[in-house]
Amino acid sequence: xxxxxxxxxxxxxxxxxxxxxxxxxxxxxxxxxxxxxxxxxxxxxxxxxxxxxxxxxxxxxxxxxxxxxxxxxxxxxxxxxxxxxxxxxxxxxxxxxxxxxxxxxxxxxxxxxxxxxxxxxxxxxxxxxxxxxxxxxxxxxxxxxxxxxxxxxxxxxxxxxxxxxxxxxxxxxxxxxxxxxxxxxxxxxxxxxxxxxxxxxxxxxxxxxxxxxxxxxxxxxxxxxxxxxxxxxxxxxxxxxxxxxxxxxxxxxxxxxxxxxxxxxxxxxxxxxxxxxxxxxxxxxxxxxxxxxxxxxxxxxxxxxxxxxxxxxxxxxxxxxxxxxxxxxxxxxxxxxxxxxxxxxxxxxxxxxxxxxxxxxxxxxxxxxxxxxxxxxxxxxxxxxxxxxxxxxxxxxxxxxxxxxxxxxxxxxxxxxxxxxxxxxxxxxxxxxxxxxxxxxxxxxxxxxxx
Numbered sequence: 001x002x003x004x005x006x007x008x009x010x011x012x013x014x015x016x017x018x019x020x021x022x023x024x025x026x027x028x029x030x031x032x033x034x035x036x037x038x039x040x041x042x043x044x045x046x047x048x049x050x051x052x053x054x055x056x057x058x059x060x061x062x063x064x065x066x067x068x069x070x071x072x073x074x075x076x077x078x079x080x081x082x083x084x085x086x087x088x089x090x091x092x093x094x095x096x097x098x099x100x101x102x103x104x105x106x107x108x109x110x111x112x113x114x115x116x117x118x119x120x121x122x123x124x125x126x127x128x129x130x131x132x133x134x135x136x137x138x139x140x141x142x143x144x145x146x147x148x149x150x151x152x153x154x155x156x157x158x159x160x161x162x163x164x165x166x167x168x169x170x171x172x173x174x175x176x177x178x179x180x181x182x183x184x185x186x187x188x189x190x191x192x193x194x195x196x197x198x199x200x201x202x203x204x205x206x207x208x209x210x211x212x213x214x215x216x217x218x219x220x221x222x223x224x225x226x227x228x229x230x231x232x233x234x235x236x237x238x239x240x241x242x243x244x245x246x247x248x249x250x251x252x253x254x255x256x257x258x259x260x261x262x263x264x265x266x267x268x269x270x271x272x273x274x275x276x277x278x279x280x281x282x283x284x285x286x287x288x289x290x291x292x293x294x295x296x297x298x299x300x301x302x303x304x305x306x307x308x309x310x311x312x313x314x315x316x317x318x319x320x321x322x323x324x325x326x327x328x329x330x331x332x333x334x335x336x337x338x339x340x341x342x343x344x345x346x347x348x349x350x351x352x353x354x355x356x357x358x359x360x361x362x363x364x365x366x367x368x369x370x371x372x373x374x375x376x377x378x379x380x381x382x383x384x385x386x387x388x389x390x391x392x393x394x395x396x397x398x399x400x401x402x403x404x405x406x407x408x409x410x411x412x413x414x415x416x417x418x419x420x421x422x423x424x425x426x427x428x429x430x431x432x433x434x435x436x437x438x439x440x441x442x443x444x445x446x447x448x449x450x451x
Contacts (some may be wrong), residue, residue: 046060047060047170048174049172051152055151056118056149057149059146064102068110071083073166076168104129108127123152124150126149128147158196160190163188163191170186174194177198208330208334212330212331213337216335216342220339220345226275226279227313236430244347250300250303252340259312262311276449284302318335350408354429360415360416367419378406408429
């Protein structure tokens with residue numbers, strides 16, 4: 001009788017601990033997980049630069065509210081996590097005319113650090129005008145346009161633009177010549193010298209290919225939270241490598257097809273349709289992870305279908321940057337490879353976190369060593385996430401990734417300490433992680449459809 005009570009007590013403790021972890025992770029997700037396609041999403045600035053008779057014209061399409069609020073956009077994908085989020089929200093509430101007035105009055109402060117050089121000599125920029133796009137749907141990011149100009153001495157041959165640190169990503173496009181320069185610049189970087197007469201010769205396919213790889217990678221890490229969760233959903237189905245390879249292969253093939261079709265403009269589906277379906281795909285793989293122990297015959301086909309949706313999402317992002325017509329194929333392949341490297345990085349990091357729990361479950365590692373290793377790792381990650389949230393760890397990954405990794409370590413710790421339970425890795429890691437992934441996906445479905 002006592003033995004039965006002891007067993008029942010163990011099971012009750014197990015359920016309470018696991019439920020607490022799941023609820024805590026779900027709460028963290030709703031509070032801190034980036035919410036794509038909403039007002040707080042950080043979009044790259046797009047700049048068009050053109051040399052005209054006696055002047056250089058620079059047109060910027062950007063998130064003016066974030067820069068006016070003094071938010072550091074480098075590596076940020078959601079302004080809600082920024083220290084100045086409250087000021088950003090106040091600026092978001094302004095009418096277009098009110099925001100235009102704020103920009104005109106404060107543009108020099110807002111754009112402090114932006115500089116243009118002509119043949120190596122600083123050229124002072126002045127504001128020609130500011131315009132704020134009418135925003136019928138306030139749940140979407142608002143774009144403002146600034147037109148700046150600088151006098152250009154006769155005989156100038158090249159120009160360069162310095163994009164200030166903290167301003168996030170910039171897509172810089174030269175206008176009025178062919179072939180023209182197009183570049184991807186991050187905060188704190190300066191463009192190469194851009195010849196006013198154009199590139200003279202088109203950039204090589206290899207150069208374009210390599211320049212678009214980081215663009216694709218950046219869309220997964222750190223900005224592709226929905227794609228990250230989907231890939232993790234594939235990862236947690238089973239510890240067998242063959243099952244993961246089947247799914248990743250189907251997903252890669254599918255999103256490559258629609259990425260190419262979308263980039264070519266042959267297929268176009270509104271984001272209001274694609275984004276909720278991407279969230280629904282996350283829910284599906286998570287639920288099937290919970291209800292199935294292996295790769296069902298239909299799973300690769302379903303993953304292929306969802307990959308088509310994710311490819312449309314990738315194509316919409318690529319459209320923001322633009323593809324050079326002369327080197328379309330190398331740019332497209334480079335972007336796609338960057339996406340794949342990002343996805344494989346997510347899988348590799350997840351594997352490194354759970355491999356000890358898997359080995360303990362298979363009887364190939366001492367449980368106490370792995371268990372206390374997970375305890376130490378979770379404490380370090382939680383401390384790092386607190387430091388990041390307090391603004392003391394700018395060099396570290398975003399807090400949401402640290403919380404996620406810490407939560408996964410806690411689940412692995414439970415798997416190791418309860419290793420005497422049948423199939424402990426699945427019960428304590430794969431299923432709870434899938435519950436968390438499915439909860440976030442379900443929240444995004446509701447948010448993208450109704451909020």
